[in-house]
Amino acid sequence: MKTLVTASWVIAHDGRSHVEIPDGAVLTDGDTIVDVGARAELDHHQADERIDLGDAVITPGLIDLDALTDIDHLILDSWASPDLSSGFTWSTEYFAAPRAVFDDAQRRTVREYALTQLALHGVTSYMPIASEVHSDWAETYEDSVAMAEVSAKLGLRAFLGPSFRSGVNVIGAGGRRTVAFDEEAGRRGLADALRFLDHSTRLADPLVTGVLLPCRIETLTPGLLRDVAEAAHERGVLVRLHALQGMSERDFIQHTYRRTPLQLIAESGLLSDRLIVPHGVVLDVHPEVLGNDTGDVAVLAGAGVSIVHCPLTNARYAHNLHTFGGYRAQGVNLCLGTDSFPPDLIRGIDVGTQVAKIQAGDLGRSHLAGYFEALWTGGATALHRPDLGRLAAGATADLAAFALDDFCMGVTEDPLRTLVLNGSARDAVLTMVAGRVVMRDGSIPGVDLPALRRAGQQLFDVMRAAYPERDHRHRTADELFPPVFPRR
Template sequence: MKTLLTAGTVISLDPTIGDLDRGDVLIENGVITDVAHRIDSTDAEVIDATGRIVMPGFVDNHRHTWQTAFRGLGADWTFPEWAAALHHTLKPHYQPEDVYLGTLIGRLEALHSGVTTMLDWFHCASGPAHADAAVAALRDAPGRSIFCYGAGWGTSDRIDTEARRVRSALPADELVTMALGLRGAEDTSIDTVAEELKLAAELGVRTSVHIASDGTNRPIADLYEHGLLRDTTTFVHANGIGDDELRMLADAGSSISISPDVELKMGFGWPMTGRALAAGLRPTLSIDDTPSVGGDMFSTMRTAYAVQRGLDGTLNSHDLLEFATLDAARSCGLDARTGSITPGKGADLILLRADDPTMFPVNHPAGTIVSAGHPGLVDTVLVAGRVVKRDGVLTGVDLTALRHRLLESRDRIAAAAGVRLDGSWRPQPQPH
């Protein structure tokens, strides 16, 4: 099966191809086979990309989709309030069906806004059925997804058996794969971190961990001193760690995921974008959670860009596109499959409306996307060559039925937890 995208403005994110003012992309059996100014193919389905920008789909390497039903509820919360609300008040009332609906609609939201690859950092496992529900939802959403099974946050202290069970059901060559969410050195013992890294290596999966510092602790240095930094680990947030610790991560080949909107509004500190670059790290970008912030990569890029430009005037718009595509794909171990428009990679592509009044005229494509882009521009989305959104509408999805089910789920959980949904409820942080 062949598909030919014709006459679009191509932002390839591949340095050997560059950007094409007018370009074609040929796809065969889900894989990009050619990128050129003009391609002749008489036996391909043609998608006219005139008036569209063709670029790689976004890669979000850190999002908690099980929380989707409570969108906006945490807009005014601090981090301790968020933790008290989601983990201590609402999560105990989640049934597997609630996990499934939040994860499915959250993943569809990401696809709708152009996120073709997403790591779902899952920490709502009250039991095996909850994890299975999240995996089922990711499989039912037609995206490239990574189920990151998170230790801690109320899961059992030892997840060896469960992690092995889930890994056996998620081969590495499918659209839905697995990662392991670690407890950091701040949350558990060094011995436990070592055990979880050993488990991940045995399972052949990458790892992700939330980490930060208030200036009184040195979590990265602790891991370094015990030989526990890996090139397969992504450190999420990392606000407040020292410049020397950032260099330790760079030397180890580790990745850093920045969630700028959450970090700024919840009081984590300044996003580490510029400091990471100065240390030799390529930052990546993530959403984190939609009860607190918007779920699209356009606003995430814009926040990261504006903050760093305000701090030191560095960065350009092309940097931000790389952070949100190829660099993030590399952090997930998927840069050979996705993240750029490169022959041999999977056709994970998005077409943005360049004729939309909020974008037109597009003089500098990368600059226009970063400064003015929004989800309403996402006209077409392909994952592994399959069209999952066409003419602005997700294909094969009954959103009306799903919305009804999610509202029922939300209302049941809120009632059981005694939570008001009008924004007047402020959770009480848990004592340390």
């Protein structure tokens, strides 16, 4: 089936770079883009369906490689003092007898809620991230099977696998943070992950790709890291490893293994172009480490590692990449993720570009084009999918479109600058994956958004109420999460 999608702007790819086409059109045939160009040039094509989006910008589908597939906890824990935040981590007491806050049906609803949010925000391809705080350990084979089913029903492009770990961050009675280990749980988790790789192969669904998604590096033993590297090499699959993320991670690994996190990754055999690392912040160039370049960034670039930059979440947790432009200049493949709610990569780009200006002291060094390249072609490079992240003949028909006609959007200058400065991903009016319309004008076939919103709120309330049992001081939820102003 041929579909002609038209709008006031199209962001195409000419084989060298992205280009802006006024009054443009994209012609798809099944799951493939046949042609991209000016509307006047493509209007003669016979099409089974024509979708005119009016004053909007059509872009490659957004690629989110740290996509929230959970009920977000950042709204709770990104405001807290150190004293309060100590209550958000498992206590050693809780580690001895953890429980899953949600049952299987509730976890499935959580996934549906989160994946629906991705579709509404223009995301076409994603790798999931969910908190393990409210689980009884990490994720399971069954979790990923259920997520694949929900994702396939919606029509999103998923790179899936259960998270797994050997340990968990805990707080002792004295308030000291460390990692408590259950190495057998880590081995079971990897076995589940390998089992899901087999399941994804049997599915033979082009929208579901199995990958390995271990948890944070400090919660993995060196032995498990080596096993992951060996399995990834044998199977030829991608690995995403949360690492180089914070000073507590670095301090724990250096104290425990006499290695930096980057050295531990290298020694495990994971350094390659199949490794994807959120967030890649704490390296030698970070001011709390050395504040100068002794080669860490070059190591990542030389190995072909992809760094998932999450600028909105970084800002909310008071982190910075040092710097986006510096990593790019050394050849690191940067891609983007959201990591928290909302899954709004446009707001993320806005925050990232403003931070870049501040760091450089130069309005001309926002790297706006670089951020969009990271979003589209950087994500495609990380996934080893050159058919994604670009609108060009022969590419896969994954598209997003964002309205520019709302009065609150203001005036339009450059469509991308206008979208970033005046809009957000909530302005998405079309999400298309493999030539199929997943979302149109805020509506997703078969999804009751008001009912799903109510279910999401109920599950969030359950999650919030469970924090006191994990807190080493057993403070109430209202004590842990005080309102902005006193309530009466």
